[in-house]
Amino acid sequence: MDTYSDGLLIGALVILILVSAFFSSSETGMVAINRYRLRHLARQGQKAAKRVETLLKRTDRLLSVILIGNNFVNNFAATVAAILAIRWLGDSGAAVAPVVITIIMLVFAEITPKTYAAMRPERVAFPASLILKPLQVVLAPLVWMVNGVSSMLLRLGGIRPNEHDDDHLSPEELRTVVNEAGGLIPENHQKMLLNILDLETVTVEDIMVPRNEMVGIDLDDDMHDILTTLRSSQHTRLPVFNGDPNNMIGLLHLRKLSRLLLKEEINKAELMQYTVEPYFVPEATSLHQQLINFQNAKRRIGIVVDEYGDVHGLVTLEDILEEIVGEFTTDLAATSQDIHPQEDGSYVIDGSSTLRDINRALQWELPTDGPKTLNGLILEYLQDIPDANISVRIDRYLIEILQVKDNMVKAVRARRAEVN
Known part of the structure; x- marks a missing residue:
C-alpha cells in the first residue's frame, strides 16, 4: 500500500x-x-x-x-x-x-x-x-x-413555485409571540400589548356606561336641579336631552361653563349656547375602530345607539384607553363601588356591574360572549326574573341573589366554587 x-x-x-x-x-x-x-x-x-x-x-x-x-x-x-x-x-x-x-x-x-x-x-x-x-x-x-x-x-403537480405565504403574523400569532416573550418585555408592557390586540374583538357595547347609569342634563327638569347637577358633577362633559335620552340634544362641556356658573341666574337658553351636537356611535363598533373615529372626529365622548337609533349608553375616549393601560387604581376589588369583599371570601356585587369589570377586578372568567352585565347573565341563565334568596351556579361560580327590584337583580353574593 x-x-x-x-x-x-x-x-x-x-x-x-x-x-x-x-x-x-x-x-x-x-x-x-x-x-x-x-x-x-x-x-x-x-x-x-x-x-x-x-x-x-x-x-x-x-x-x-x-x-x-x-x-x-x-x-x-x-x-x-x-x-x-x-x-x-x-x-x-x-x-x-x-x-x-x-x-x-x-x-x-x-x-x-x-x-x-x-x-x-x-x-x-x-x-x-x-x-x-x-x-x-x-x-x-x-x-x-x-x-x-x-x-x-x-x-x-399543480403547485406554483413562486406562490408562497407572506411572512406576516396574524393577531393570534402575534399574541403568542408576546406571551412567549417572557422577560424580554416588562409585564406591564406585555399586558398593554395584549390589550391592544383585544381592541379588535371588544365592542363599544362591552365597555359603555349603560343608559340607566348615565349622568346628564334633562331640560325638562327645574333650572335649580340642573344647576345642582352641573355644580356637583364629577364629569367634564354631560349629555343634554329633553325628557328622555332618546331625545338627545347635544353634549355640554362644563369647563366652558365655569364663568357662567358664577352668575346668580342662568336660563336654559344660555346653557344651550354651550351645547355642541351629539356624536353618535353604533354599539357594535370595535374599540380599535372607535379609537380611530374619536381621533378623526376630534371628539372624546360618544352616545351609543343600537340598530334602531335608541340610546343605550355612552362611551368615552378614557374608557378605551383604560382598556389598554388598565384601570387607574391598584386594587379594583377594594376600590370599586360595585364590588364589596366580605370576610368569608365572597363578594357582594351590584347586579348592574359589567362582567368584564368583574372579571378584571377579581381575576374571574365569567362568560362574556352573551349578556354584558351580571344581571343580564343571571336572567339569561334562569330564563325568568328570580326572587331574592335564590342561589345559582354559573360555570365555576356560586351566586346568591340578595335583592331584586324593578325587574332587575340589584345585588348578589358571589364566590368561586371550590374545585374537587
Whole structure:
C-alpha cells in the first residue's frame, strides 16, 4: 500500500466531511434564523444580517446552492471512502465502506452541525453567508437549470413555485409571540400589548356606561336641579336631552361653563349656547375602530345607539384607553363601588356591574360572549326574573341573589366554587 497516497486520501476525506458539515449547518442555520430579529439587525445596518436577508429573499436559489454543494461533497466523500476501503480490505471493502461512511457522515456532517446550527442559527448563518453569496454567483447556471427542472415538476403537480405565504403574523400569532416573550418585555408592557390586540374583538357595547347609569342634563327638569347637577358633577362633559335620552340634544362641556356658573341666574337658553351636537356611535363598533373615529372626529365622548337609533349608553375616549393601560387604581376589588369583599371570601356585587369589570377586578372568567352585565347573565341563565334568596351556579361560580327590584337583580353574593 502507498502510505503517501493513503494519507492524501484520508486528508481529502476529512476535508470533505468538514465541507459537508458546513453545508449542512448552513442549511439549518439559514432556515432556523429568526426572520424578525434578522430584519431588525439589517435595519440597524449590520452587514452580515443584510447579506443573510438578501440570500433568504430567494430561498429556492439559496437551498439549491447548499444542496448542490452538499450532494457533490457527499458523493465525492463516498467515492474516496470506497477507494480507501478497497485498498485496505480488498474486495470486501466495497461492502464495508457505505456502512462506515454513512455513520461518519451522519454524526460529523449531519446531526452534530445541524443541531448546533439550530441552537445558534446566527453564529452559523452570518459567517456562512460570506461563502454562500459568491458561491451562488459561481453556481448560478447550474442552479438555474436545477430550479427549472424542479419548477416544471411542481407545476405538473399543480403547485406554483413562486406562490408562497407572506411572512406576516396574524393577531393570534402575534399574541403568542408576546406571551412567549417572557422577560424580554416588562409585564406591564406585555399586558398593554395584549390589550391592544383585544381592541379588535371588544365592542363599544362591552365597555359603555349603560343608559340607566348615565349622568346628564334633562331640560325638562327645574333650572335649580340642573344647576345642582352641573355644580356637583364629577364629569367634564354631560349629555343634554329633553325628557328622555332618546331625545338627545347635544353634549355640554362644563369647563366652558365655569364663568357662567358664577352668575346668580342662568336660563336654559344660555346653557344651550354651550351645547355642541351629539356624536353618535353604533354599539357594535370595535374599540380599535372607535379609537380611530374619536381621533378623526376630534371628539372624546360618544352616545351609543343600537340598530334602531335608541340610546343605550355612552362611551368615552378614557374608557378605551383604560382598556389598554388598565384601570387607574391598584386594587379594583377594594376600590370599586360595585364590588364589596366580605370576610368569608365572597363578594357582594351590584347586579348592574359589567362582567368584564368583574372579571378584571377579581381575576374571574365569567362568560362574556352573551349578556354584558351580571344581571343580564343571571336572567339569561334562569330564563325568568328570580326572587331574592335564590342561589345559582354559573360555570365555576356560586351566586346568591340578595335583592331584586324593578325587574332587575340589584345585588348578589358571589364566590368561586371550590374545585374537587
